[in-house]
Structure formats: structure tokens, C-alpha cells
Amino acid sequence: MLKISTQFDGGNIEIVDAHTPSNIRLKLPKDNAANIRQWFYFRVQGAAYQNLQLHFINAAESAYPAGWEDYEAMCSYDRINWFRVPTTYENGILCINHTPLANSVYYAYFEPYSYEQHLNLLGDSQSSGLCQIEDLGSTIQGRDINLLTIGNQAASDLKIWIIARQHPGETMAEWFVEGVLNRLLDHQDPTARALLDRATFYIVPNMNPDGSALGNLRTNAAGANLNREWLNPSMERSPEVFVVRQKMLETGVDLFLDIHGDETIPYVFLSGNEGIPSFDERLYTLQEQFKHAFLVASPDFQDKYGYEKDAPGEANLSLATSYIGETFKCLAYTLEMPFKDNHQWPDDDFGWNGQRSLRLGEAILSPIYAILDSLR
Template identity: 50%
Template sequence: MQITDKFDSGNIRVIDTSDAANIQLEIKHDHQSEFFQWFHFKLQTDPINRGEAQEHVMHITNAGKSAYVKGWLDYQAVASYDREHWFRVPTQFDGEKLTISLTPIYDSVYFAYFAPYSYERHQDLLHNAQMHPDCQLQVLGQTLDGRDMSLLKIGAEAEGKRSVWITARQHPGETMAEWFVDGLVGRLLDEDDGVARALLNKVVFYIVPNMNPDGGVRGHLRTNAVGVNLNREWLEPSMARSPEVFLVREKMLATGVDMFLDVHGDEALPVNFVAGCEGVVAYDARHKALEDKFKKIMIAITPEFQDDRGYGKGAPGKANPTVATHWVGNHFRCLAYTIEMPFKDNDLLPDYSVGWSDERSSLLGRDFLTGVYHMIDDLR
């Protein structure tokens, strides 16, 4: 039996694998950071022991000290035999350790915190998109590990067109965010889709599918190559510390922003929701009306979205200006939302086999495009 994390986005430390019924593991910290929660590893084993199927019980012993302990409550890990189809597996949390159990039916099986979105798939998304006549693949610069900061510009520039910006995966372990963008881009480039065609007559989209490629490859939960939380860098980013934000922000300043969506995942809340700009200095009645309309539209479009549960409203003038949604919404005085999806399930519409999943994230991305369509004429 062997457990390894020596691959893209892998994260686990092996303590003891001498007994399949009592495997001891730990999650590694993000580099130069106290954050840890994302795990992704492969189990290679003989599923049959003495003629009988063998249950494997894996204890992640430091789960109780992770970044978001409440995220383990009612949580189930995901597993896959083919790295394409991910399913939930029995998982328990006792306040200290997370215990994952599975009786494998094949020799090799992967486990993860959520369905991974690999760097290779990220490259496929970018380069397949650039083949569309309405899309350009731009490189804004490089990360600290030397990876490209890639931007998809979709739509031709013309006078009067709106600029809509979408960013995802500032926190690399929130892989549902790039699955969301995968679905949204796929629909936007579908020439037979009426919503997409109508939008591209009025909008230029600037989409960053992965804001944190270094953290993703390194198997981080929340930070970049040097342990920096990018979603706390938007007020004063730097090329030395947070080039990802610096480069994207410079491009925003050049294009302007009429609407901004920053896509994330939430460890604890088992629902889809948005968080807005109530606490920014520039917030006014017009801003509130845009936010309220967008939420009502999304509730009408899909039962996967709701507005009863989410984060608390920011006090006037007290929003954290280093957060992407707050900085963009305030600086450009535009509709700006953080989109949050669950790591667990949408408990308003549960799926006990896969929970909230990569496919459901992609479908929600497609649905949000309809929401954008209904807002375009109100943005300016």
C-alpha cells in the first residue's frame, strides 16, 4: 500500500500506512503560511485481502487545527477512480481528526477536498477558448513561480460596450470557482446560444479563470507561492509579493469595470450566495438597487441560488478595502459581487451521491451568464 501527493495540487503527509484499517495522515500547511485545509492524494493498494474486500480507514489527524474547522461538520470527502468522475465517501469528524473510509474496488483511487481543477485542464480551457473568433488569450505577466497570468478577452471592443470582469480561484483550493468559469466560458463561446450572442453585442468580457496558479499547483488552500492571501492585497498589491493581483488590477484600470464577479467557495455554509459592497465608502442607493435586482434575477433563474443565508452586511464605510469585491466596487463604483459556493452540498437541493460538485458548479456558471444578461442595460 502506498499513499502519495507527488502530482499537481497534491497535498498530504503520510505518518503511518502499516494498517489499512488505521492509516495516519496530515494535511500540509500552505508554504510560509498558517493556512491548511486542502488535501489531494492517491491511494495505491490491493483492494482484496485474503479473498475479501478490504476497507481502508484514513485519519487526517490535524484536521481539528485547520483553517476552517467548521468546514468539517457534515462534510464528506470526494474520491475518484478515473480522475474525471468524483463521488462522496463516508467521512466523520470528531473535533480533532477527519476520518475517511472506503472499500476500494480498484487498485488506485484519488481523494480530495473537492473535485480538483488541474493546471493542465486550466491550459486546455485557455487554449480551446482562444480558437473562438471572439476570444483572445492574453498574458498579463508572470507569477512568482514563473507561471503565466492569463486573461481571456471575449468580445470585440466598440463604443458604448460594457466591461464585465470575472475572476476565480484567488484561493486556489476553492476549485469549484474554476469549474464555475469553465461552464460560463463554454456557454459564452457557444454560437448557438442566444444569451451569449446578445451579450457579446453589448459586452466585452475580461475573464481570469485562475488568479492563483502557483497556489493551485502547490496544493495550497488559500495563498500564493509565498503564503500571501491574494484577496487581502487589492488596495496595495506589489510585483514582489502579489504580482497576480498587481497585474490584473493594472489591466482593470486600463479597461474600466462596469460589473465584477469574483468567484469563491465557502467551507462552512451549505448554500450558494453572493456578498456585495454594502460597507464601501462609495456605496449608495443606486448601488443597492443594482445588487438587489441581480439577486432577485438569480433567484428566479435557478433554485441553486438563495439570499437567506450568507455573510453579514458590512457597516457603512467599514468594508475591508483590501478585498477584491470591495476595492473594485468602490473604485469603479460598479456592481461587484463575491460569489460563494459550498464545499459540502446545497442543502436546499441536496444530491447525496456527489454533493455540490464540479458539474453543478459549471452549470451555475452558465446560469449566472443569464443573470449578467438581464443586468447589462442598468449598469451605467
């Protein structure tokens, strides 16, 4: 008998009719406290060697309907190895067409990154002997907001901040951070050693643990979009931003990277700070140096496609990158990865996935090293 379930970390789907494998009807659920829908993650049992046609009948009501164009869902039998399966979007309905080869199979909007993986990442990082874990506070639902500090923490050190997953459904962001940590904590990596000789890294692998566990796309347990809270966060609505921002004000910031995923644009790209009031020739030069070094470091990155640049003085300072760039007069970037395949370097079997996000995280240390002398 066919069964669909979601009672696991990040699981989320609404079942309308699951009696006929070739005509399963589903709905994308809203974030728990906001009128936003796009993320899905569920398990199907009892359908081995049967053609499954999974119809998401409200896909047109999602936050980013254009995200379904040229999109293929992700699938796994063991939640370790994920691959893409045929998916279409027509007349407002998203349809996955797949014949599973086992009785238990998982489907997800993107390769998940569970809270257990998050805790394992913290533990592995601490075990390196180079990393300290600090508890900055608690989320609305009582989960820990953890900061990883890597480096000598000398007053003269450059202060490099990396945060990820303000939007919890953008799981590629935490895969990216895993890559950063893999390389940064490698005693044998010369780039990592050179960086840690002169800089201290402050890394928040998951800014939104509640939203991650709830299966939200963009908001925390209170319905707040954390990347719109930086001007005036509160412990009641956005404690995640409140405590991280407070720590930044204590340490200072010389370079800031905010890691995200974009639903519609099938490329890796950066979004800078052209619109902040203090943007000047120095910040422009820093941005260009960083982009050039990133292009050399990773063929997955490109600088042709992305968001439109803000007009001078018109940046939204409630966004993390704009707020940090303006407050600390530093180089600050939002890095976006695709939910779809990366058209810069496509892969028919896997598209953009966790491992490619991880490799990009490893690569980011090279452009950071390349501009180290220019940050102050």
C-alpha cells in the same frame, strides 16, 4: 503493498503511518509559505477491496474546523468521475471510511481542477474564434497569468470582469468559469450573442496558478492571500493582483464578479458591497435586481444564508469586491459556492461538485443579461 503518493499537480498530504489499511494516520499540510491547512489531495494504491480508514489527526488545526461538520470527502478512480465517500469528524479527527473497488484511488477535499485542465480551457476558448488570450505577466514561480477577452472591445461596450480562484483550493471557482465560457462562446446561445453585442468580457480563470499547483488552500507561493492584496499589491508579493488590477484600470469595470468557495456554509450565495463608502441607492438597486434575476436563473442560488453585511463605511477595501466596487463605483459581487453539499438542493451521491459549479457558471449569464441596461 499499500502506497500513498502526492507527486502530481495539486497533490498534498503528510503521511504519519500507512502500514495498516484500517488505521492510516495522516496530517493536513500547511500551505507552502503560510500557516494555513485544509486542502488535501492524494492517491492510494494497493488497497482494492480493503476497508480503508484514513484518519486526519490534525483536522482540528485546520483553517476552518467547522468545515468538517456534515462534510464528505471526494473520491475518484479516474480523476474524471468524482463522488462522495463516508466521512466523520469527531474529537478533532477527520476520518474517511471507504472500501475502494480498484487498486488505484484518489481522495480530495474537493474535485480538483488541474493546471493541464486550465491550459486546455484556454486553448478551447481561443479555438472558438471569439476569444483572445493575453499574457498579463508571470507568477512568482514563473507561471503565466492569462486573461481571456471575449467581445468587440468597442469603447462603448460594457466592461464585465470575472475572476476566479484567488484562493487556489477553491477549485469549484474554475469549474464555474468553465461553465461561463461554455455558454458565452456558444454561437447558438441567444443570451450569449445578445451579451456580446453590447459587452466585452474580461475573464481570469485562475488568479493563483502557483498555489493551485502547490496544493495550497488560500495563498500564493509567497504566502500572500490574494484577496487581501488589492489596496497595495506588489510584484514581489502578489504579482497576480498587481497585473490584473493594472489591466482593470486600463479597461474600466461596469460589473465585477469574484468567484470563490466557502468551507463552512452549505449554500450558494452572494456577498455585496453595502460597506463601501460610495454605496448608494443606485448600487443597492443593482444588487437587488441581480439577486432577483439569479434566483430565477438557478434554483441552486439562495439569498437567506451567507455572510453578515458590512456596516456602512466599514468594508475592507483590500478585498477585491470592495476595492473594485469603490474604485469604479460599479456593481461588484463575491459569489460563494459550498465545499459540502448544497442544502438548498442536496445530492447524496455527489454533493456540490465540479459539474454543478459549471452549470451555475452557465446560469450566471442570465442575471448579467437581465441587468445590462442598468449598469451605467
